[in-house]
Amino acid sequence: YIFYTDWMWTSFVVFSISQSTMLVVGAIYYMLFTGVPGTATYYATIMTIYTWVAKGAWFALGYPYDFIVVPIWIPSAMLLDLTYWATRRNKHAAIIIGGSLVGLSLPLSNMVNLLLVRDPLEVAFKYPRPTLPAYMTPIEPQVGKFYNSP
Numbered sequence: 663y664i665f666y667t668d669w670m671w672t673s674f675v676v677f678s679i680s681q682s683t684m685l686v687v688g689a690i691y692y693m694l695f696t697g698v699p700g701t702a703t704y705y706a707t708i709m710t711i712y713t714w715v716a717k718g719a720w721f722a723l724g725y726p727y728d729f730i731v732v733p734i735w736i737p738s739a740m741l742l743d744l745t746y747w748a749t750r751r752n753k754h755a756a757i758i759i760g761g762s763l764v765g766l767s768l769p770l771s772n773m774v775n776l777l778l779v780r781d782p783l784e785v786a787f788k789y790p791r792p793t794l795p796a797y798m799t800p801i802e803p804q805v806g807k808f809y810n811s812p
Contacts, residue, residue, distance in 0.1 A: 674776070678769035681733050684709070685768065686761045689742055693756070699747050702760075706739035726788075728779050734771035738764045 689702030745760035
């Protein structure tokens with residue numbers, strides 16, 4: 663959350679690319695080797711449930727409920743399954759067209775998702791960064807300390 667506040671646009675782009683890649687690579691791998699349509703949706707559902715569990719764990723630690731944003735994978739996965747079904751004879755088309763659809767739809771869904779989150783700055787000030795442990799506390803440089811001493 664703090665990372666999102668500090669690097670909002672960068673983190674949105676990085677998360678969008680990584681989540682799209684996770685979904686497409688994992689789902690295409692399963693679809694190509696099992697041949698079962700609907701696998702991407704299944705894969706996305708598993709990732710969504712996994713994120714709900716993480717969200718619950720952070721909530722149990724005392725963080726606000728919207729501290730973890732659950733990415734919207736399922737609609738993009740359904741598009742990927744539909745593409746796989748439509749291009750069953752051409753596996754490369756499934757990868758290119760399906761990957762493009764996921765790459766375009768997932769960031770769009772998550773942009774809407776992020777608009778519903780409470781103000782990140784407000785949360786950042788309410789839940790500040792933890793203080794650094796003693797061994798990581800910066801030490802002021804001692805350059806020139808004894809320059810004028812007798």
